[in-house]
Amino acid sequence: MKIRSFRGGVHPPEEKITSQKPIQELPLLKKVVIPLSQHTGAPAEPAVKVGDRVKTGQKIGEAQGPISSNIHASISGKVVDISDHPHPLGPPSLAITIESDGRDEHHPSIKHNNDYFRLHPNEIREIVREAGIVGLGGAAFPTHVKLSPPEDKWIDTVILNGCECEPYLTCDHRLMIEKTYEIIQGLKIIAKTLEVTSCYIGIERNKRDAIRAMREEIRNEANMEVVALKTKYPQGSEKQLIKAILNREVPSGGLPLDVGVVVQNVGTALAISEAVKKGSPLIERVVTVTGKGIKNPANLRVRIGTLFQDVIDYCGGFRGRPGKMIMGGPLMGFAQYTTSIPVIKGTTGILVLPEEETEEIREKSCIRCSRCVDVCPVDISPNLIAKYASKDRFDWAREYGALDCMECGICAYVCPAKIPLVQLIKYAKAQLPTKIS
Amino acid sequence: MPQKLVVSVSPHIRIRGNIPRMMWDVIIALIPATIASIYFFGSKAIYIILVTTFSALITEALIQKACKKPVTIFDGSAVVTGILLAFNLPPGIPLWMAGAGGAIAISIGKQAFGGLGHNIFNPALVARTILLISFPVVMTTWSLPRFISFDALTYATPLTALKENSVLTPLKDLFLGNVGGCIGETSALALIIGALYLLLRKHITWHIPFTFIATTGILCWLFGGEELFKGPMLFHILAGGLLLGALFMATDPVTSPTSRSGRMIFGIGCGAITALIRLKGGPPEGVSFSILLMNAFAPLIDRFIRPRKSKVK
Numbered sequence: 055m056k057i058r059s060f061r062g063g064v065h066p067p068e069e070k071i072t073s074q075k076p077i078q079e080l081p082l083l084k085k086v087v088i089p090l091s092q093h094t095g096a097p098a099e100p101a102v103k104v105g106d107r108v109k110t111g112q113k114i115g116e117a118q119g120p121i122s123s124n125i126h127a128s129i130s131g132k133v134v135d136i137s138d139h140p141h142p143l144g145p146p147s148l149a150i151t152i153e154s155d156g157r158d159e160h161h162p163s164i165k166h167n168n169d170y171f172r173l174h175p176n177e178i179r180e181i182v183r184e185a186g187i188v189g190l191g192g193a194a195f196p197t198h199v200k201l202s203p204p205e206d207k208w209i210d211t212v213i214l215n216g217c218e219c220e221p222y223l224t225c226d227h228r229l230m231i232e233k234t235y236e237i238i239q240g241l242k243i244i245a246k247t248l249e250v251t252s253c254y255i256g257i258e259r260n261k262r263d264a265i266r267a268m269r270e271e272i273r274n275e276a277n278m279e280v281v282a283l284k285t286k287y288p289q290g291s292e293k294q295l296i297k298a299i300l301n302r303e304v305p306s307g308g309l310p311l312d313v314g315v316v317v318q319n320v321g322t323a324l325a326i327s328e329a330v331k332k333g334s335p336l337i338e339r340v341v342t343v344t345g346k347g348i349k350n351p352a353n354l355r356v357r358i359g360t361l362f363q364d365v366i367d368y369c370g371g372f373r374g375r376p377g378k379m380i381m382g383g384p385l386m387g388f389a390q391y392t393t394s395i396p397v398i399k400g401t402t403g404i405l406v407l408p409e410e411e412t413e414e415i416r417e418k419s420c421i422r423c424s425r426c427v428d429v430c431p432v433d434i435s436p437n438l439i440a441k442y443a444s445k446d447r448f449d450w451a452r453e454y455g456a457l458d459c460m461e462c463g464i465c466a467y468v469c470p471a472k473i474p475l476v477q478l479i480k481y482a483k484a485q486l487p488t489k490i491s
Numbered sequence: 492m493p494q495k496l497v498v499s500v501s502p503h504i505r506i507r508g509n510i511p512r513m514m515w516d517v518i519i520a521l522i523p524a525t526i527a528s529i530y531f532f533g534s535k536a537i538y539i540i541l542v543t544t545f546s547a548l549i550t551e552a553l554i555q556k557a558c559k560k561p562v563t564i565f566d567g568s569a570v571v572t573g574i575l576l577a578f579n580l581p582p583g584i585p586l587w588m589a590g591a592g593g594a595i596a597i598s599i600g601k602q603a604f605g606g607l608g609h610n611i612f613n614p615a616l617v618a619r620t621i622l623l624i625s626f627p628v629v630m631t632t633w634s635l636p637r638f639i640s641f642d643a644l645t646y647a648t649p650l651t652a653l654k655e656n657s658v659l660t661p662l663k664d665l666f667l668g669n670v671g672g673c674i675g676e677t678s679a680l681a682l683i684i685g686a687l688y689l690l691l692r693k694h695i696t697w698h699i700p701f702t703f704i705a706t707t708g709i710l711c712w713l714f715g716g717e718e719l720f721k722g723p724m725l726f727h728i729l730a731g732g733l734l735l736g737a738l739f740m741a742t743d744p745v746t747s748p749t750s751r752s753g754r755m756i757f758g759i760g761c762g763a764i765t766a767l768i769r770l771k772g773g774p775p776e777g778v779s780f781s782i783l784l785m786n787a788f789a790p791l792i793d794r795f796i797r798p799r800k801s802k803v804k
Contacts, residue, residue: 066504221504378497384504391498405503412497418510419608424749428696435797437749454797463502470509471608477500 057259059284060294062431064464066287066385068260072224072344077232077353080368082158086128086359087139088114089149092398093188094195095121100150106133109161111335114150117183123196123399124186127152128337128357130159142381142395143388149396152359164333175247178330185329186336186399191215191226191290191319192382194400197326200316201247207311209248213299214241216257216264216320217283217290220383223403225340226320228353230257230264233324234271240323241278243330248316253278254299255320260285287385288462292317294431306458341397343369347376347406356397362404363393377412380405385463418471426465426475432458436465436475443482451482459483510607514567516692520685521574521739527668527678531636532582536674539580539589544573546593554602568607572596575615578675578735579779580622583634588626592618612786613746616779623779633671648672649730650775653723665729676735686738695742698754699761703737704728706762707769714770733765736778746786753789753796760785 091097098115108114108127115125131154139149167173173181183198203209214237218226230237245253255272257265259282272278281299283289293304295317302313310317318326321339328334337358344351349370356365362379366372380387381395382402397404426436434455442450456479465475528536551569555562576596580589599621600614601607623630633647648671649660664670668678676682689695708724715722727733741747741761748757761781768777 066506376496378499378503380501380503385502387501387503389496389498389500389503391496407503412503415505419606421510421513421608421745422747422749423513423694423744424754425693427749428751435749435793438793467502467504468506470506470513472505472509474500476502480500 057284058281058298059286059289060297060431062429062433063286063288063294064429064468065285066221066467068285069221069344070224070227070260071222072342072351072353073227073261075224075228075351075353077225077228077340077355080354080356080360080365082129082154082156083357083360083364084154085151085361086154086357087149087151087361087396088125088128088359089139089141089147089396089398090115090125091141091147092125092194092358092400093123094193095119095123097148098122098125100136100148102133102136102150104133104136107131107155108133108152109159111164111337112161113184113186113335117186117196121196121199123188124184124335125150126186126335126337126358127161128359129154130157131155140392140395142390142398142401164335166332167330170243170330171246173330175249178243178247181330182326184335185325187322187325187329188336188399189319190321190325190339190399190402192386192400192402194398197318197322200318201244203248203311203316208314209311209316210250210314211252211254211300211316212241212245212248212250213295213315213317214253214255214320214323215290215292215295215317216255216261216268217295218261219258219285219287219290220385220387220402221287222344222405223342223383224344225342225353225402227261227264229324229340230261230320231267234267236327237320237323238268238271238275238278239331240325240327241318243326244316244318244323250316251277255280256283256289256295256299257281258283258285258289287464288431288460291431291460291462293460336399339397339399339401341365341401342403344403345406345408346411347372347374347379347408349373356401358399359396361393362390362395362397365397365404366393366406372406373408375409376406377409378407380407385467386461415472417473420471420473423470425468425470429464429468431462431464432460434458436479439482440473440475440478443478443485446485448482448485451479452486456482457486510568511566513694514571516694517571517689517739518567518574520688521571521578521675523681523684524578524675524678524735525574527681528578528674531668531677532634532674533637535582536577538586539582539584539674540574540577542586542589543577543580543593543596544570546590547573547576547597550594550597551602554598555606558602560606563607566607569597572601572614575675575739576618578739579615579619579673579732581630581633581672582674583632584629588622588629592622595621608745610745611790612783613740613743616740616783619779620783635671636669636677648775649726650769653726653730654769654775659723659726660730662725662729665726670730673732673735676732679729679734682734682738689738689742695738696751696754698751699741699747699758700737702755702758703741703761703765704733706759707733707765708762710763710766711770714766727766727769731769731776732778736765736782737761740778741782741785746789748789748792748796750793750796753792756792756796757785757789760788
């Protein structure tokens with residue numbers, strides 16, 4: 055059988071050193087810092103005051119507007135501070151600090167629903183919205199929005215994304231092995247909500263045990279299929295995944311909705327299942343703590359708001375001198391300057407690269423070798439866009455497809471001249487709406 | 492927080508390859524043809540190669556020093572230019588002329604445009620063309636290889652033999668390189684071995700060489716004979732500088748288009764001009780001119796041929 059995939063892409067060293075390490079629970083900590091902006095869209099507004107006592111799972115931040123997300127307390131205790139705190143994705147922003155009372159008491163709103171399969175789609179959407187669920191693959195787009203397609207869009211397929219194509223990361227891989235049943239329950243709930251009958255689970259071929267577990271789980275499901283995909287970055291990108299599994303092409307500037315597809319990460323499906331069945335909001339996630347700069351790499355279930363320092367300490371601390379600490383994977387992740395940032399809903403991993411792997415890179419001039427053009431999964435010309443962006447010719451940057459870029463970063467990864475191509479393209483994209491009317 | 496962490500934009504990992512590695516790979520790929528040139532043309536070949544290479548390196552260093560730019564002679568690019576220029580010179584060329592060629596290639600062909608990555612034309616071909624125009628007799632006087640055995644002894648190169656005397660050189664001699672010509676262009680075998688290495692290392696793709704060679708071959712087959720479809724296709728593919736040009740000169744990334752379809756158009760253009768000059772033009776060979784002409788079109792091809800036209804409104 056031909057292995058399904060997309061055109062372009064690269065296969066960097068996988069470095070999945072934690073793939074055989076079962077998920078461990080991070081013990082309860084004294085303090086969490088929960089940012090009010092952990093998702094795509096408007097930040098939530100605080101729903102508690104300093105001095106309030108909160109319980110685990112209690113809503114402490116209220117979503118603002120349609121594209122936003124609720125924030126919940128991940129431990130029980132006392133709110134000691136509401137102020138700006140370093141944030142992994144940008145400048146310091148408003149966060150709620152909770153000091154633990156050590157009891158981890160659950161809020162009364164968390165209760166099991168044994169009748170969940172009778173829920174109306176709109177009731178499911180409301181539960182998902184209330185639970186503050188966002189895409190757990192890293193982008194953190196509010197899930198209830200994805201579950202509420204516009205009336206005029208006909209959705210016929212749900213794809214669960216278990217590709218995890220970034221090197222190092224293994225949290226989705228472990229979930230697919232350890233929480234197979236719950237993930238499929240989540241998929242069924244998503245399918246019911248969207249009233250679709252056709253479901254696929256896309257997994258890269260390097261995760262054979264996960265493919266086996268998933269196939270075993272759905273052996274009696276007529277409308278579900280596990281698709282083994284070529285191990286290639288960025289296989290886990292929505293549009294590439296749709297192309298690989300369904301051979302449908304999302305139009306430039308369009309969304310998966312435009313070709314009748316909704317893509318959800320496997321971790322998100324698990325969170326949906328937990329919210330609908332057990333009533334528990336999104337207060338924890340699995341984080342892969344990895345890299346040669348970590349003593350004991352691990353997959354950890356971590357409460358949202360846990361500081362990176364606490365997670366790294368639990369894993370034995372740094373090995374040697376850390377060079378870079380990255381939230382996410384090595385290709386799209388964000389380098390951090392301090393360990394006092396919290397784990398947020400979109401934290402797929404904490405990657406620590408040792409000093410020797412973070413040499414300063416000297417940029418040379420482009421020799422037009424066109425490797426970036428050859429690997430680009432969206433068929434644009436990164437070399438030319440970067441050239442125009444560096445000369446502030448944004449109209450030309452757009453002509454060559456700057457707005458189609460999904461920022462996967464493989465152009466910069468393969469560049470022998472070490473030009474920061476994706477950075478220049480991001481710069482062009484940021485300038486485009488303002489400079490050109 | 493005792494440690495200082497490095498903050499930079501993603502991606503945080505890069506391939507290990509870089510420009511010097513690419514250039515040294517090209518030099519490795521040129522080794523078989525270098526050996527063949529020494530085998531067929533003797534020590535003259537090695538002198539020419541050494542002189543052009545050192546002249547290119549010294550010129551690069553002097554210009555970069557004079558312009559107060561970092562000296563980058565160890566990135567291998569000047570060495571590649573030097574060797575490729577030598578390959579395009581006749582075995583009997585005086586060494587001072589070869590040295591002048593190396594200096595011309597780097598100064599006029601490359602540094603005048605701003606150095607590596609900025610030149611429009613292939614530097615080695617710029618130098619060869621200037622030498623050809625300045626010293627036409629020397630540049631078209633061919634001493635024969637050492638082991639010459641066939642009857643066409645009196646004819647200079649296979650292409651002139653065909654054009655002026657309608658004599659076809661045996662394909663075996665063409666394939667191995669036992670014919671007259673520029674020192675690096677004669678052995679098809681050695682050039683193909685080197686090009687396979689470059690393909691394997693992914694420094695070149697098939698697009699330009701294939702379209703270039705196929706276009707020349709097909710056009711010469713169509714129109715190169717007494718009547719249509721009677722031209723000596725294999726002869727035209729193996730003779731002259733076609734393989735050297737298509738495999739090593741036209742594939743120079745700096746002076747060729749970046750998209751796959753653009754590269755194919757580039758190759759077809761090179762092939763068509765080569766065939767046109769060979770069959771209808773004055774000089775017997777047209778590979779250098781065809782590549783230089785298409786070099787001029789590369790930016791234009793890149794402007795109009797995109798991997799995919801952006802549909803964003």
